[in-house]
Amino acid sequence: METLEGIKTRYSVRAFKPTPVPKDVLEKILGAVSNTPSYTNTQPWEVVVVSGKKKDDLSKVIFELAKAKAPTNPDLPMPKDWLAGHEARSGEHGARRLATLGVARDDEAGRENLRLMNFEFYGAPCAVFLFIDGILGEWSIFDMGLFAQNLILAAHSLGVESVLQASVTNYAPEIKKFLGVPESKKLVICIPLGYPDEGAKLNTYRSLKQKPEEFTRWCE
Numbered sequence: 001m002e003t004l005e006g007i008k009t010r011y012s013v014r015a016f017k018p019t020p021v022p023k024d025v026l027e028k029i030l031g032a033v034s035n036t037p038s039y040t041n042t043q044p045w046e047v048v049v050v051s052g053k054k055k056d057d058l059s060k061v062i063f064e065l066a067k068a069k070a071p072t073n074p075d076l077p078m079p080k081d082w083l084a085g086h087e088a089r090s091g092e093h094g095a096r097r098l099a100t101l102g103v104a105r106d107d108e109a110g111r112e113n114l115r116l117m118n119f120e121f122y123g124a125p126c127a128v129f130l131f132i133d134g135i136l137g138e139w140s141i142f143d144m145g146l147f148a149q150n151l152i153l154a155a156h157s158l159g160v161e162s163v164l165q166a167s168v169t170n171y172a173p174e175i176k177k178f179l180g181v182p183e184s185k186k187l188v189i190c191i192p193l194g195y196p197d198e199g200a201k202l203n204t205y206r207s208l209k210q211k212p213e214e215f216t217r218w219c220e
């Protein structure tokens with residue numbers, strides 16, 4: 001797939017077929033992603049790929065925590081505040097996603113079901129967890145963003161789709177314990193990977209994007 005085409009056609013997939021992603025495909029994706037640039041070439045990424053029964057068992061653990069509304073402990077803090085524009089776009093995203101599914105804003109149960117789907121990795125056969133060491137700071141988080149986007153685009157070029165999940169990182173301590181990852185590591189993001197369920201209503205949702213003139217100022 002041509003790069004520009006890949007960037008333009010990617011979207012967050014939130015319903016997957018159970019079909020496993022073959023290991024050689026995952027290896028091909030990770031092989032390409034290893035070329036990600038990083039701050040002074042530190043390559044801070046530590047990757048755990050979870051699939052099969054392990055993925056199902058982990059999903060059960062975090063689903064129960066989320067359902068019980070257990071205390072959340074993400075390694076990367078939630079933003080303290082947003083500017084009006086951020087707030088408006090985030091609110092619009094939430095509302096339009098509900099509308100796609102025909103879930104009313106006051107339908108508490110419908111909204112909760114949608115939230116909880118995160119903790120089943122939206123049915124994906126595989127979930128990739130990205131960690132960095134706890135001593136690292138903001139430049140490494142920046143590197144991880146590049147790594148994550150490369151991963152997503154490499155996968156997309158092979159027909160493997162994804163969604164980024166900050167929601168899952170709310171249970172970072174429990175996930176690290178389950179995966180045998182030291183507490184000193186920071187869980188940056190979770191990325192389910194799989195083949196999209198083309199018929200699923202959730203996958204008909206597309207987020208609205210700003211036009212370049214809304215976020216660009218030319219100084220010539």
Ligand SMILES: Cc1cc2nc3c(=O)[nH]c(=O)nc-3n(C[C@H](O)[C@H](O)[C@H](O)COP(=O)(O)O)c2cc1C
Pocket residue numbers: 010011012013014093118163164165166167168189206207
């Ligand atoms: C850091 C980050 C965290 C995200 N966390 C979640 C999440 O927990 N659950 C989810 O369904 N989508 C999540 N998303 C996906 C965003 O909602 C999505 O990227 C955005 O609405 C734009 O839509 P698009 O990816 O289809 O272009 C996350 C995206 C990013 C970049």
